[in-house]
Structure formats: C-alpha cells, structure tokens
Amino acid sequence: MTLLTWNHACTVGVRAMDDQHGILMDAMNELRLAVVHGCGREQVSELLDRLIEFTRMHFWSEEQLMEQSGFHGLAEHRAQHHSILAQMLQSAHRVQYGEGVELGSILCSLREGYIEHIEGLDQQYGPWLNERGVH
Ligand SMILES: [Fe+2]
Numbered sequence: 001m002t003l004l005t006w007n008h009a010c011t012v013g014v015r016a017m018d019d020q021h022g023i024l025m026d027a028m029n030e031l032r033l034a035v036v037h038g039c040g041r042e043q044v045s046e047l048l049d050r051l052i053e054f055t056r057m058h059f060w061s062e063e064q065l066m067e068q069s070g071f072h073g074l075a076e077h078r079a080q081h082h083s084i085l086a087q088m089l090q091s092a093h094r095v096q097y098g099e100g101v102e103l104g105s106i107l108c109s110l111r112e113g114y115i116e117h118i119e120g121l122d123q124q125y126g127p128w129l130n131e132r133g134v135h
C-alpha cells in the first residue's frame with residue numbers, strides 16, 4: 001500500500017474542493033500509516049471515524065455547490081457519494097467488531113473507491129462551476 005500523493009488527475013479546479021480532497025488524502029495516509037505500524041483496532045477505528053465525519057462534510061459541500069449551480073449530474077453524483085459512505089460505514093463496523101479482519105485489505109478497497117470517485121465523477125463538476133464563476 002503506497003502513500004497517496006497529489007497529482008494532476010485529482011485536481012477538480014475548484015479551490016475549496018481541491019483543499020478538502022487534500023485533507024481527505026492526508027487523513028487516508030494517516031490511516032494507512034496507523035495500519036502499517038500495527039496500531040490497534042481502537043486507534044484505527046478512531047481515525048476511520050474522523051475520516052468518515054470529514055467525508056460527510058465534504059460530500060455535503062460538493063452537493064451544495066452542484067445544487068446551487070443547477071448541475072445536471074447531481075443525482076448520479078449524490079448516489080455515488082451515498083454508496084461510498086455506506087461502504088465506509090460498513091468498513092468502520094468491520095474494523096470495530098470484525099474478528100480476524102485484515103485491516104490492510106479493508107483500507108485498500110476504501111482508498112480505491114475514493115480515488116476512483118475523485119478521478120472520475122468529481123472531475124465533471126469543475127468545468128461547470130468554473131464557467132459560472134466558481135474557482
Ligand atoms: Fe470530492
């Protein structure tokens with residue numbers, strides 16, 4: 001599992017959202033380090049809960065921006081946010097209660113889903129917002 005680094009494919013072109021994505025990646029890296037260093041379930045759970053809280057806030061911010069600007073892809077985007085959050089909550093539950101759960105593999109699939117979303121759907125609202133003066 002490698003550290004997540006900022007790259008061009010992750011930039012959406014809206015400053016506040018790019019900043020939030022950076023914070024999310026930092027939080028995921030922190031989580032990865034905790035797992036690599038063999039931190040206990042409790043500590044990993046705590047970091048994951050923090051990541052979930054921040055994710056909720058971030059998804060809400062994006063949805064507000066899309067809603068206010070009348071973005072056509074809002075419903076699809078919101079549905080994907082919903083499924084990512086559901087996956088995160090399920091992972092958090094497994095980390096907290098699952099016996100013999102491999103933390104590394106849970107984290108890996110979480111990160112994959114997240115990055116796929118940032119490099120995929122998140123790229124679509126940037127130009128739309130930019131055209132309406134939001135940078
Ligand atoms: Fe995002």
Ligand SMILES: [Fe+2]
Pocket residue numbers: 059062077081117121122
């Ligand atoms: Fe998003």
